[in-house]
Amino acid sequence: MLGRTLLISILSTAVAIWPFADLAYAANTTQLSQTINAGTLGVDVVDGSGNSVGSPTVGFGAVTFSFDQQTGSGTLGTSSQKIRLSNGRQAPAAAWTLSVAGSAPSALWTSGGDTFDFNNATAANGVMTVDPSTGTITPTNSYTATGVTLGSSNTFLQATRDSLTILQGSTSASQPGRWDLAGITLSNTIPATQPPGTYTVTLVLTVS
Amino acid sequence: MQRFFLITIIAAVLLSWPLNLRGLEYGGLGGRPAIPDPAIPNSQNWFIYALAPGTVKEDAVIVSNGGTEPVDAVVYPADATPSSDGGFALKQLEETMIGVGSWARLYPRERPTFADRLGTSILDWCGSPLDGSGPQSNRLTPAQKLELITWCRGVTSHELTLDGGQEISLPFVISTPPGLSAGEYTGGVVIQKKQPAASVTESGVQITTRVGVRIYQTVPGAVNKTLRISRFTIGPAAQPGYFTITLGVTNPSSVSLDHRSRIAIINRWTAQQQIIERPGQVLRDDELVINFPLKKPFFGRLRLQATVTYDVDGRSQSITSRVLHVTSIHWSLWAVVALLALGLGALLVRQRRGQSRRGSVPYSVKPYEDISALADRFGVAWQQLARLNRLNPPYRLTAGQVIGVPKRSNPKSGSRGHKKR
Numbered sequence: 001m002l003g004r005t006l007l008i009s010i011l012s013t014a015v016a017i018w019p020f021a022d023l024a025y026a027a028n029t030t031q032l033s034q035t036i037n038a039g040t041l042g043v044d045v046v047d048g049s050g051n052s053v054g055s056p057t058v059g060f061g062a063v064t065f066s067f068d069q070q071t072g073s074g075t076l077g078t079s080s081q082k083i084r085l086s087n088g089r090q091a092p093a094a095a096w097t098l099s100v101a102g103s104a105p106s107a108l109w110t111s112g113g114d115t116f117d118f119n120n121a122t123a124a125n126g127v128m129t130v131d132p133s134t135g136t137i138t139p140t141n142s143y144t145a146t147g148v149t150l151g152s153s154n155t156f157l158q159a160t161r162d163s164l165t166i167l168q169g170s171t172s173a174s175q176p177g178r179w180d181l182a183g184i185t186l187s188n189t190i191p192a193t194q195p196p197g198t199y200t201v202t203l204v205l206t207v208s
Numbered sequence: 209m210q211r212f213f214l215i216t217i218i219a220a221v222l223l224s225w226p227l228n229l230r231g232l233e234y235g236g237l238g239g240r241p242a243i244p245d246p247a248i249p250n251s252q253n254w255f256i257y258a259l260a261p262g263t264v265k266e267d268a269v270i271v272s273n274g275g276t277e278p279v280d281a282v283v284y285p286a287d288a289t290p291s292s293d294g295g296f297a298l299k300q301l302e303e304t305m306i307g308v309g310s311w312a313r314l315y316p317r318e319r320p321t322f323a324d325r326l327g328t329s330i331l332d333w334c335g336s337p338l339d340g341s342g343p344q345s346n347r348l349t350p351a352q353k354l355e356l357i358t359w360c361r362g363v364t365s366h367e368l369t370l371d372g373g374q375e376i377s378l379p380f381v382i383s384t385p386p387g388l389s390a391g392e393y394t395g396g397v398v399i400q401k402k403q404p405a406a407s408v409t410e411s412g413v414q415i416t417t418r419v420g421v422r423i424y425q426t427v428p429g430a431v432n433k434t435l436r437i438s439r440f441t442i443g444p445a446a447q448p449g450y451f452t453i454t455l456g457v458t459n460p461s462s463v464s465l466d467h468r469s470r471i472a473i474i475n476r477w478t479a480q481q482q483i484i485e486r487p488g489q490v491l492r493d494d495e496l497v498i499n500f501p502l503k504k505p506f507f508g509r510l511r512l513q514a515t516v517t518y519d520v521d522g523r524s525q526s527i528t529s530r531v532l533h534v535t536s537i538h539w540s541l542w543a544v545v546a547l548l549a550l551g552l553g554a555l556l557v558r559q560r561r562g563q564s565r566r567g568s569v570p571y572s573v574k575p576y577e578d579i580s581a582l583a584d585r586f587g588v589a590w591q592q593l594a595r596l597n598r599l600n601p602p603y604r605l606t607a608g609q610v611i612g613v614p615k616r617s618n619p620k621s622g623s624r625g626h627k628k629r
Binding site for chain 2: 076
């Protein structure tokens, strides 16, 4: 019985490897060649398995209508929506910056016809704070976080601070290297008496 | 039979393992210069030019999709913009470009079929400036010339779909305006992911991603390289228990400068030292403001000084800030000090009272003596006697009661003054 099972297993295994085994039998002197193109810098939002997330979002939860200014907050980078920065460039090492900005300096939180700001000089009109210092950097593969620095807490200010740094890599950072980033705190002041609604705004993550 | 299936499955998984490794390769949109110059360091990562004013340069960017799924993207040149903490960023697609981003034009469309008769490059076909007046353009018919002029304008952005693993070369031409002063001008070619809008169920932020390939265009000529510290302050942070140190660095020179900021902090009460360091880049004519969080010490007087180091033609230059001092004492320590002060105060009061009593001698009140008579007798004010002995109105004394009378008082035989009843 055992011999029969073993035989069937071997046959099944042979069938399983058949599609991939043909190259090995092509010729005794086959020279395999593989071109690996130079890598690039890249940023993506990936799920727990490393697959790109189609439409990443950061939920800000719900707040109740208020006659006073209040604050909504969310977390950029979670276990199911990690920010993955990949630097596949070749030596010599070059510095890079991962930054976040509104889709335009004039962008607004919008819900139908109602809006409020994310980069106003007056907090009462809406301003967003990005605090990367609450984030965690997780190097993938066998890379390290040496030379990779989280940005400091800052607020958007139209025409003055349109872009905020989340992460910076110096020339001492691993190259190639890949890092996952999570736990960055976003908060936005909500003007007093802001009409109820489901408000959204688009932020752009840029690595350059 | 179960064993058979188990062995088969394990074998199949083991054999297919190397195939799964393909999924671990880098995925996502990326870009890099298509024609790097080995003689120029970093030209494989960035576009680095040294073009004179009024000249043009033809180049191309490789746009790649390292993932396995098709990706929609938009490619566009953009001006550089400073990012906080000394970062480099690029303007958004919706913004108006006025610098490097406005000097570059993309040429994604197939060239006119007749263009090959004119040469092999965009500059052959279009001339310089890019108005369709290439050297051979007189060989074209008016209709062809019109078509060529339209094509030669190029585009400021281009949308495309890249299959998984696909990469394409996208030509562009950068034209430096006449009259540019010597110095560096920065921008980049941006590859931005186009993604469907998320279904909105709660308020929040929609995220999109993009990659920029930097452009450094330096107009040759004399350039000065200098940095200045424009501000150096310390104040309370929004986060409890932290200070925010703000360091501003201005770059009045004509090139962007990489630098390293270093803040030395010494607690003069505990002799503890701390160094905060951060690399950064300041674009030309720009001020970089960096906020450093600093955890407040339990107690101490901090001395802070910033040093900014940068390189000028191979020589290291350093500038230092003014010295800041700040005292920090944790509230719990204040509470302890306040309690100690209270305790000490109580002790002092008690001690003074004790001293007051020690400066008196006991006296046994005789029958019919009242406080006025005793005050008169001992030559002190009756109020002093009352205070010394904590007597309350109506200040009655009884015969045999022992009270304290001042040591130095001299008893008299008679009595004067008004009598307290």
